[in-house]
Amino acid sequence: MSDVWHITHTEMVLRLLCATTLGGLIGLEREWNNHAAGFRTHILVCIGSTMIMLLSIYGFAEFVNEGSVRMDPARLAAQVISGIGFLGAGAILRNGSSVSGLTTAASIWVVAAIGLCVGAGFYFVSAVSTLFVLVSLFVLNKLEKHWMHRRRAQEIVIKVNFHTGSIGRIVSAFEEHRISLNKFYMKPDEKSNEAAGVKQVMDLHFSFKNPNSEKLLLAIETISTMVDVISLHTHHQLNAKRMKEQIA
Known part of the structure; x- marks a missing residue:
């Protein structure tokens, strides 16, 4: 059996810790600005998506050698991407003509994607994506307020x-x-x-x-x-x- 379908317990723990850290960093920004989905929510989403990715890749390794079985590591991951929308929808609020929570909903969706990357072992992509998200939430948010203040x-x-x-x-x-x-x-x-x-x-x-x-x-x-x-x-x-x- 190929080693590609096996992972050590140490590597699993490392990926879960990585998901906790990256998801927590994005959630901390949301918590700091008093948004509906904050620190713990983003951590849970990132850990959950990492777990599902690990399950999708390594959870069915025992069936690899079965003649009638075909492995599809992307199957469960696709369900995470489509299913995480219910959390995002819960963060969106409408008050008259104004809508709030769209950025938080998007951050939840991105955190799920980061968790999937961590679960698949794409550490570099996960870290860079987290950095870009934090820059978007911190830096670009201030620039947007500065540029758009007079146009709103x-x-x-x-x-x-x-x-x-x-x-x-x-x-x-x-x-x-x-x-x-x-x-x-x-x-x-x-x-x-x-x-x-x-x-x-x-x-x-x-x-x-x-x-x-x-x-x-x-x-x-x-x-x-x-x-x-x-x-x-x-x-x-x-x-x-x-x-x-x-x-x-």
Whole structure:
């Protein structure tokens, strides 16, 4: 029987330790930034995929010499790649128009691939891939925030006592300060409507593409003084102290 189908216990332990280390390094970054899947989750995924790869290559070595048996080390590995998606899906959250958790879901999928590489003995590929992933999560994340900060849409949610003319006055306030509206939609605030009785409370969602921060603050100051406005919330930090003073 060929030695390619055999592995020592020492080598198995080495591969599992390698998977724990590499998966932990990526998970540590996710844990540090308070994401849903963190340190332990990434370690478990990496160890699990390494175990399955070891099983796929070496677990059926006793059947190699059987005439009707064909070994396929990639069979179980393919199931890991497709099956790990349920963990990634659990990390993705949608809140209105914003989606979070995509990077964490991708990191889980990559960690599974790294675990498969470790299980197959591809140490160099595993180490280099882990390095690239860490660079992507640490370095490129900061560069992306720096480059894309001014290109991202500014979202504002305004809770109002809805009646004829209330939306028009708010839109006019933005137009007076030369702020172009990108998207707008509104929906009833069910909790407030139950408590308010007759009055109908609506949540107005405004989205602006690359607005001038000073002009937007001036518009917010004007809107916050309107009688119909109950509260105002912005998804991006413009000037926290000034916002609190105006909305309080």
